[in-house]
Amino acid sequence: AIQMTQSPSSLSASVGDRVTITCRASQDIRDDLVWYQQKPGKAPNLLISAASSLQSGVPSRFSGSGSGTDFTLTINSLQPEDFATYYCQQDYKYPLTFGGGTKVEIK
Amino acid sequence: QVQLVQSGAEVKKPGASVKVSCKASGYTFTNYYIHWVRQAPGQGLEWMGIINPNAGTRNNAQKFPGRVTMTRDTSTATVYMEMSSLTSEDTAVYYCARDVGVGVALNLFDIWGQGTMVTVSS
Numbered sequence: 001a002i003q004m005t006q007s008p009s010s011l012s013a014s015v016g017d018r019v020t021i022t023c024r025a026s027q028d029i030r031d032d033l034v035w036y037q038q039k040p041g042k043a044p045n046l047l048i049s050a051a052s053s054l055q056s057g058v059p060s061r062f063s064g065s066g067s068g069t070d071f072t073l074t075i076n077s078l079q080p081e082d083f084a085t086y087y088c089q090q091d092y093k094y095p096l097t098f099g100g101g102t103k104v105e106i107k
Numbered sequence: 108q109v110q111l112v113q114s115g116a117e118v119k120k121p122g123a124s125v126k127v128s129c130k131a132s133g134y135t136f137t138n139y140y141i142h143w144v145r146q147a148p149g150q151g152l153e154w155m156g157i158i159n160p161n162a163g164t165r166n167n168a169q170k171f172p173g174r175v176t177m178t179r180d181t182s183t184a185t186v187y188m189e190m191s192s193l194t195s196e197d198t199a200v201y202y203c204a205r206d207v208g209v210g211v212a213l214n215l216f217d218i219w220g221q222g223t224m225v226t227v228s229s
Contacts, residue, residue, distance in 0.1 A: 034215045036152075043202055043219035044152065055217075087152055091214035095168040096142075096154040 002026050002090050006099035012107040019075040021102045023066075023088035031067045032092035038101075039084045047086075048073065078104070109133035111141075111203050111220035118226045119193050126189040127223045129203030136184035137161040140206035142216060143177065143188045145199040155201075157212060158186060193227045200224050 003026040013019050023033065031051040036044035046055050048064040051071055061076040075082055083106055088099040114128040129141065143155040156167035158177040165177045176189045186203060201223045204216035 036216075043204075043222055044216075045219075046207075046215065046217050049207070049215050089152070089154075089215065094157075094166060094214075095170070096214055098152040098154070101151045 001095050002029065002092065002097050004088055004090055004097050004099040006086075006088055006102050008102060009100060010103040010105060012105050013078050014107045015078055015080060017078045017107075019078055019082075019104060021073045021086055021088075021104075023071040023073070023099050025069045025071075025090055025092075028068050029090045029092035032090055033064070033066065033071045034089045034091055035062075035064055035073050036087045036089065037082075037084045038087065044087060049091075075104075080106075109205075109218055111205060111218055113201075113203060113220040113223045116224040116226070118228065121194055121227055121229055123193050123227075124189060124191040125193060125225050126187055127201050127203075127225070129186045129188070129220050131160075131184045131186070131205070134205075137181060138209050140208065140212045141177075141179075141186045142204045142206060142214075143175075144202045144204055144216075146202070146222075147196075147199040150199075153199075155188070157206070157214075159212070160184075160186060161210075190225075193225075195227050198225065198227045 005024045033051040035048040038044040052064045063074045065072050085101045085103045087101050112130045142157045158165040160179045179186045203220040205218040207217045
């Protein structure tokens with residue numbers, strides 16, 4: 001199975017900060033990379049597909065980049081509602097696999 | 108509106124089985140694949156498998172050899188996930204999630220159920 005490694009596992013940031021989360025795949029997955037946001041007690045919410053395509057309704061402060069094995073999720077000007085856990089997922093091949101998550105906390 | 112509504116929380120003893128339902132509404136049930144994803148307390152997400160509600164075909168993660176069965180009932184637009192031989196390590200929230208693809212599995216999820224907590228304890 002393809003292993004997805006996210007870093008950091010957690011970070012503290014302030015409102016207005018720029019935050020970067022990385023995700024590394026154990027093999028080349030082209031741009032078959034998805035990002036989700038999950039808030040406590042809720043199901044995940046789809047943010048970005050195909051590594052960089054923002055889903056409808058997702059604020060433009062979110063952006064994704066990368067291809068092959070290395071990917072990045074960037075949140076520009078962090079807002080209070082962005083404090084959550086973020087997961088990457090490869091949709092390249094079965095079994096689908098997720099990164100371990102990055103918890104973004106308030107500094 | 109488009110939604111997936113899951114059955115309620117379950118408490119099971121080790122060795123037992125559990126069956127979780129996921130009822131779809133607001134869209135054409137047979138047009139979208141459904142996945143199952145679980146999340147142990149305080150842990151990350153784990154993909155369990157996918158079912159095609161139209162054909163009934165499925166693909167399970169190899170981590171659950173013979174323990175997970177996914178079925179569907181097109182008359183009620185409901186998908187089921189049954190897991191047998193439960194252990195404490197199966198304690199988790201189980202989610203159903205709709206694939207974004209229409210008639211094809213693109214393997215990313217746009218609509219999620221609310222989750223079903225399954226607790227395995229003696």
